[in-house]
Amino acid sequence: MTTIPQHVTIIMDGNGRWARRQGKQRLFGHKEGVESVRACLEFAVEKGIRYLSIFAFSEENWNRPQEEVSGLMELMFKSVLKERKTFQDNNVRFRVVGDLRKLSKGLLDAIHALEAETAGNTGTTLIVMLSYSGKWDIVQAAQRYADEALAAREAGREAAPLTEARFADYLSTAGIPEPDLMIRTSGEQRISNYMLWQCAYTEFYFTDVLWPDFRKKEFAAALQAFSERDRRYGKIK
Ligand code: IPE
Ligand code: IPE
Ligand code: MG
Numbered sequence: 001m002t003t004i005p006q007h008v009t010i011i012m013d014g015n016g017r018w019a020r021r022q023g024k025q026r027l028f029g030h031k032e033g034v035e036s037v038r039a040c041l042e043f044a045v046e047k048g049i050r051y052l053s054i055f056a057f058s059e060e061n062w063n064r065p066q067e068e069v070s071g072l073m074e075l076m077f078k079s080v081l082k083e084r085k086t087f088q089d090n091n092v093r094f095r096v097v098g099d100l101r102k103l104s105k106g107l108l109d110a111i112h113a114l115e116a117e118t119a120g121n122t123g124t125t126l127i128v129m130l131s132y133s134g135k136w137d138i139v140q141a142a143q144r145y146a147d148e149a150l151a152a153r154e155a156g157r158e159a160a161p162l163t164e165a166r167f168a169d170y171l172s173t174a175g176i177p178e179p180d181l182m183i184r185t186s187g188e189q190r191i192s193n194y195m196l197w198q199c200a201y202t203e204f205y206f207t208d209v210l211w212p213d214f215r216k217k218e219f220a221a222a223l224q225a226f227s228e229r230d231r232r233y234g235k236i237k
Contacts, residue, residue: 014186014210091123098132134196
């Protein structure tokens with residue numbers, strides 16, 4: 001019996017190396033990576049995983065060569081348009097989380113349209129983490145709390161004291177449960193400034209498989225490993 005996690009998050013890594021091994025351009029790997037996203041989303045739907053989040057583009061990835069950045073953004077745009085039917089057919093709710101001010105208006109409009117269109121879907125929620133980084137998230141949350149506290153004080157009120165739960169409501173992932181399982185492909189064993197706050201008690205699963213090769217079989221293996229973990233949260237069992 002496998003325990004089904006409520007929220008699985010994936011650091012999809014290794015597209016460039018996968019392409020290089022085939023003697024192709026990096027973008028070829030990113031394109032094949034979209035196929036893995038579709039397979040993993042279908043698998044999440046089949047297994048009844050409530051939330052699947054995927055790290056698609058980090059704050060630091062803006063520093064890659066212009067050609068790669070624009071290739072990735074275009075791929076994102078095309079996928080958002082192309083996958084509408086996949087989402088509706090599978091009752092999937094689509095969301096994007098990150099510093100969206102940096103995206104082009106065309107991409108942003110397409111994202112907002114798909115978010116609105118799928119807002120009523122009640123199955124798996126797919127969250128694309130785009131232009132996201134963990135430190136950015138914590139800083140923007142702190143800034144928003146500070147702004148509200150200051151405004152409250154100026155209005156003669158005291159802001160509600162900060163608690164962990166209240167702080168989490170200012171994060172860009174507010175309302176989304178913390179990940180139970182974090183998968184990273186391509187053999188790297190680091191968090192690369194991903195959900196730093198949210199992964200406080202997440203189980204990590206690292207695999208050498210490159211993202212374009214990560215499909216249902218590999219996802220099932222990760223779930224099996226998760227089932228065998230003993231989550232203690234600092235207590236004694
Ligand atoms: C992951 O693959 C996708 C993104 C970070 C956008 P990479 O592009 O990092 O591939 P490698 O790590 O260079 O192989
Ligand atoms: C992490 O992968 C970001 C995404 C998967 C979107 P990177 O390839 O950017 O991470 P590093 O540079 O190896 O840490
Ligand atoms: Mg990489």
